[in-house]
Amino acid sequence: MIRVIRLSFTSRGPAAPGLGRRYVTDPCGGNGGRGGVREARGLEGTAHFHYVPARIPCHCRRTRAIGRRPHNAPPVRETGPRINERLLRGGDIRLIGANGENLGVTSPERALSLAEDAGLDLVEISPTANPPVCKIMDFGKFKYETQKKEAEARKNQKVIEIKEVKFRPGTDTHDYDVKMRSVFKFLEEGDKVKVTLRFRGREMAHQDLGKALLDRVAEDVKAAGKIESMPRLEGRQMVMMIGPVK
Numbered sequence: 001m002i003r004v005i006r007l008s009f010t011s012r013g014p015a016a017p018g019l020g021r022r023y024v025t026d027p028c029g030g031n032g033g034r035g036g037v038r039e040a041r042g043l044e045g046t047a048h049f050h051y052v053p054a055r056i057p058c059h060c061r062r063t064r065a066i067g068r069r070p071h072n073a074p075p076v077r078e079t080g081p082r083i084n085e086r087l088l089r090g091g092d093i094r095l096i097g098a099n100g101e102n103l104g105v106t107s108p109e110r111a112l113s114l115a116e117d118a119g120l121d122l123v124e125i126s127p128t129a130n131p132p133v134c135k136i137m138d139f140g141k142f143k144y145e146t147q148k149k150e151a152e153a154r155k156n157q158k159v160i161e162i163k164e165v166k167f168r169p170g171t172d173t174h175d176y177d178v179k180m181r182s183v184f185k186f187l188e189e190g191d192k193v194k195v196t197l198r199f200r201g202r203e204m205a206h207q208d209l210g211k212a213l214l215d216r217v218a219e220d221v222k223a224a225g226k227i228e229s230m231p232r233l234e235g236r237q238m239v240m241m242i243g244p245v246k
Contacts, residue, residue: 081124194241199237
């Protein structure tokens with residue numbers, strides 16, 4: 001590696017001839033390639049060597065590629081039902097025809113031959129049966145209808161969420177009415193409501209006040225919801241779960 005050295009000289013006496021500022025080369029790279037300053041003290045003064053990183057010559061650059069650890073990707077798992085040639089690995093199967101008729105127990109080779117003659121696929125529909133049950137059908141159409149049914153089921157599915165409403169033992173009448181409107185709204189939307197009442201400091205000595213407040217909440221929501229879990233103490237808070245009326 002080639003380094004450029006800037007040489008400056010500080011004299012304690014008269015200017016020394018020939019020791020002005022100049023640039024020389026350092027074939028050893030100097031200071032571990034990090035640059036810096038070195039001093040050379042003499043009778044006439046001190047010489048400071050400033051190491052400046054230089055461009056690396058082409059013949060000093062690395063040309064051999066660095067070996068990297070091979071990445072072992074996980075094997076691709078087969079998903080979905082087994083079809084056609086994938087069924088040839090097992091034993092005998094129970095075959096159902098394209099029109100729903102029972103063709104009995106046969107070998108996978110013969111069942112695949114019948115499916116190819118009909119221009120259809122051989123699909124395993126009950127892998128846990130003994131022997132496995134397979135049917136001759138159009139696999140593309142079967143897959144499309146399955147995805148369509150799943151999408152329809154997801155569209156009609158209601159995801160029940162748990163909403164939380166927090167009270168305090170000293171909640172006044174106005175705040176109580178505002179929070180109860182939220183409770184009724186969540187129950188009408190089909191969500192569960194977690195009513196939490198938190199005690200602070202010396203309020204733990206008056207847990208009967210918190211219990212009375214939650215009993216009041218349970219009485220007010222009797223028409224719109226049902227109590228799934230009665231008030232119970234969890235640490236410094238009392239919790240009650242209310243579910244919607246189906």
